[in-house]
Amino acid sequence: MTGISRRSLMIGAAAGAGALALGSASQASAATFVKGADISWMPQMEANGYYWLNKSGVRQDLFTILKSYGITAISLRTWVNPSNSPTDGHCSIQETVRMAQRCRDAGMQVLLGFHFGDTWNSVGVQKPPRAWANMSYAQMRDALRRYVDDSLQLLKAGGVTPGWVKIGNEQNSGICSPVGSVSKPSQMTGLLNGAYDVSKQVFPATPVMVHLAQPQKMDSIQRFFNAYRGNGGKWDITGLSSYAQGGNVQPIIGNMRTIQSTYGKPIMHVEYGGPRGKANTVRDGLRQFISGTKGFGGLGTFFWEPAGYPPFTGYDMTAWDSNRRPTAAMDGFLNV
Template sequence: MKRSIVYSLVIFTFSGTELLAPTNLVAQNFAKGADISWLPQMEATNYKFYNDQGQEQDCFQILKDHGINTIRLRTWVNPSTDKVSGHCSKEETVALAQRAQKWGMRVMIDFHYSDSWADPGKQKKPAAWEGHDFTQLQQDVYRYTLEVMSALKAVNIYPEWVQIGNETPGGMIYPEGSTANWSQLAQLINKGYDAVKAVSPKSKVILHLDQGNNKERFRTWFDNAQKHGAKYDVIGLSYYPFWLPGNPDYTLSINNLGENLKELAARYNKEVMVVEVGGEDTKAQNTYDMLVAVQNKVKAVPNKKGLGVIYWEPQGARSWSNYGLSAWGADGKPTKALDAFLVK
């Protein structure tokens, strides 16, 4: 997730319930998740988290008490030290994954294959990979993916899910991995897939697009993925009503999301998952209602192929991040929105 928006007259720029051991990567209950990749820097800059009662508490405890059982973490190749748009190195990702596992959280790793934000607006290759020919780029993807997965394995973490690329409607690692050359994009995806499976065969590989309500967008992309032999296990979707043209209320697009989820699962015989979702922090009740609706749509996918829903940086309070779609208030406490993950 990374967007540049005018929000309230301010421009914001930013893009199971048990331990997962190697033998414990079988399907578990519905994933209720949070991407909390900002958390270490929030803590390092002395941001304080408070529970519903106003008591200072570990963010993991607050999330767990609100039904969160899954943690998603992005990883960048050679990131800067910028508070908001840096960090998320291999070492930092592994350390945060260890914390998540100690809290009994399931883990998802999100490879951006960049030094900072990768999203529909940009898929800039890591600086260290600039000038490499396509053969070398394939090796770069395989080697880097293998390194991160091996570092996780070394501390007994086998992610339940691994994303190869982040919001890639136009491809990744431009220009070589653009959808203008699907054959090369598929080869890069497959190098990432193969590296994941070499270390953790039971980890499910996700390919991820934005605009989860846009059926044509997904059908075109995944038809091409199928045609060119891209390997994956799960289709990941982002769903942010706020970012849709005209900032419409979620009620105008939620049914399209539900239909898309069902059609994708049936057409490609794959599991589906909303790996990013978010709503306005100043409209907590509306965001709560949206999150309940999104979870219901994912659960309605036949044959239990709807795996879960993950909120993007719910703890990333506006006062720290300048991000207006968190689920945290100015008082340092979660908003009503986060209660949506307590709904059965």
């Protein structure tokens, strides 16, 4: 999610082919513009007695409700050694594989996102897993490669081929700081290229993305990509987070177009959301992002954790109310 501050608020309250070719396999994955959602909280919510109603107030399977809005893909995060916190833990690879199987059985594609941490990593924070914290660069590179390989092998053994693999989360400043920070570009690139190479060994046809936040801050985007590309960084898709609303949407779509043309990889808008109390505004922003990114060959748009609702979480950038019904924000996926 864009900015650790919003997630920190939550933590406290809760204690389509692209215009640029990827190669034939990647083009096949991107033949249709993707509408997606991150619902990584779903198993923990269910375990705590939460459920979902559709727009008419009828209790229904969450996957079925999401499909009614045209959603065809689910984003799932995974952490290395997470806690048991319902909101800020879970999502180990074992749990994530089980959730990915549910997505597969529901006919949904899966975007698997590695945070390379034990809990949230985002634009403001990139902490390595505790088990890696004192490793040298060479040790961390080997540990990361083993972790990615073990994780993807579990997914493969579980009968799931991901539509996309995301190596890092909002990694403007690099990953696993300080070893893989952007200020150490060769090490950052070495870690990420290791993750890329292993991903391709296990799932050769699955596109791999890097993920940056805040495309309104082009200097941060340029710093990362100039360092990464300049050191031989490998990636197939550029994932971007933006939670922009109102008059801020169109300028950011323009920046997304520029990022795509400058760095030669198609864009996927992997995180979007907005205040629950401004559902109509969030709906309109979602429509603009979908139509705008479609317009320059973007691959898709994902809503981040729309199905979370209070009191499970105090995070308010979701699209379900405490009455368990979807808000008008979800209508942004329709007819666009």
